[in-house]
Amino acid sequence: MTNASFDGRRWHDMGGDIAGPVPTDQHDFSLWEKRVDALMVLCSGKGLFTVDGLRRVLEDMGEDSFETMTYYERWIASVNQNLIEAGAYTTAELATKMAQVQARGTTYGEASDAAR
Amino acid sequence: MQRVKVRADMPPGHVRTPAYLRGKIGVTERLLGPFPNPEDLAYGHVGQSLILHRVRFSMAELWGDAAEAPEDTLEAEIYAHWLEPVDAP
Amino acid sequence: MPHDHHDHLSPSGHPYRPDDDQPLSYWQTLEIAVRELLVEKGITTPADIAVQIDAMDARNPAMGAKVVARYWTDADFAAALIEDAARATREMGFDIGPLKLIALPNTATLHNIVVCTLCSCYPRNLLGLPPDWYKSRAYRSRTVREPRKVLAEFGVTLPDNTEVRVHDSTADMRYIVIPNRPGGTDGWDAAALADLVTRDSMIGTGLPRTP
Numbered sequence: 001m002t003n004a005s006f007d008g009r010r011w012h013d014m015g016g017d018i019a020g021p022v023p024t025d026q027h028d029f030s031l032w033e034k035r036v037d038a039l040m041v042l043c044s045g046k047g048l049f050t051v052d053g054l055r056r057v058l059e060d061m062g063e064d065s066f067e068t069m070t071y072y073e074r075w076i077a078s079v080n081q082n083l084i085e086a087g088a089y090t091t092a093e094l095a096t097k098m099a100q101v102q103a104r105g106t107t108y109g110e111a112s113d114a115a116r
Numbered sequence: 117m118q119r120v121k122v123r124a125d126m127p128p129g130h131v132r133t134p135a136y137l138r139g140k141i142g143v144t145e146r147l148l149g150p151f152p153n154p155e156d157l158a159y160g161h162v163g164q165s166l167i168l169h170r171v172r173f174s175m176a177e178l179w180g181d182a183a184e185a186p187e188d189t190l191e192a193e194i195y196a197h198w199l200e201p202v203d204a205p
Numbered sequence: 206m207p208h209d210h211h212d213h214l215s216p217s218g219h220p221y222r223p224d225d226d227q228p229l230s231y232w233q234t235l236e237i238a239v240r241e242l243l244v245e246k247g248i249t250t251p252a253d254i255a256v257q258i259d260a261m262d263a264r265n266p267a268m269g270a271k272v273v274a275r276y277w278t279d280a281d282f283a284a285a286l287i288e289d290a291a292r293a294t295r296e297m298g299f300d301i302g303p304l305k306l307i308a309l310p311n312t313a314t315l316h317n318i319v320v321c322t323l324c325s326c327y328p329r330n331l332l333g334l335p336p337d338w339y340k341s342r343a344y345r346s347r348t349v350r351e352p353r354k355v356l357a358e359f360g361v362t363l364p365d366n367t368e369v370r371v372h373d374s375t376a377d378m379r380y381i382v383i384p385n386r387p388g389g390t391d392g393w394d395a396a397a398l399a400d401l402v403t404r405d406s407m408i409g410t411g412l413p414r415t416p
Contacts, residue, residue, distance in 0.1 A: 101237045132323060
């Protein structure tokens, strides 16, 4: 069934929508989130991609990602996609590296520290 | 101040003109830039150099009778290619 | 190697950060893998990453508060800040990177409030990373349509004859609201005034503390 009322407005373009109270809960950023942030700044600073490329992929990931992933989970997904598009590494290289990381342990600390 | 109308286009893809401003009339509060077009940069292309307008709208223009306070205002940055001139009223 | 949750030391012998002993998630795995590939490819180094994290950690609302307090106490600076807020801020000695900044002074009849409806653009190189609510659907959706209701949720109620001006941060510029100087602060120096300037008062969802 086609949606005859769709006018082209995309999910992230939410200005003016009806929504509930502004949430007040706040969390401190963890190390892995700060690392994602740093990778974005460093890679864009080296011209591998732009903040516009980051946003483009975040938008294309869709509304479901906004509702089910945290902010920096979405960011690392987008940073990775932009880096693959830029040719920084291949998906095959990434697959091998992710398997190595997972083999190191069951916590972020173990999987991260083992590489030092 | 220059009166401008935001284009009412609805293309798919990455754009930085919010939908709630499209088709609305405001005044250019100041000119900025030029800056590279984010619609090019987002896809890894060289960005076309564009003037950026800071456009002021009235809440009455944006929301009509539903405006919370019609005299309140809103300003946003709109790239030149999204704007059309409006003749003086 | 089994991880002993009682000693809170990582295999490298350093204490775990609070997030480090949670189960490894898929996206954390991706972060580690991307980071290590970038280092192996010579695109960045662990030292560069650490420096960048430290630089971001060092940015916080106190930097913006010093800018506001100087605006209140130094007329020449105030004029320079209106002319080019990024340049004036750099000349105060703040490392704000490539930030392009516009200062939005409140007046007796004008209240400014900043939002980014399309994502969550924020003057992070001056004020640090944004609060979670700034990135929320509710704030991004409602602020452009019913700013007074949003302000009321933050405890700010403005007179009807005060114009509310919403700034949707859609493109290259970032914004800092310059709140009105609180009454009862005649003769205060900039350092004392800066202590009154809250993060939210520079976003526009709050007012400065009063003496």
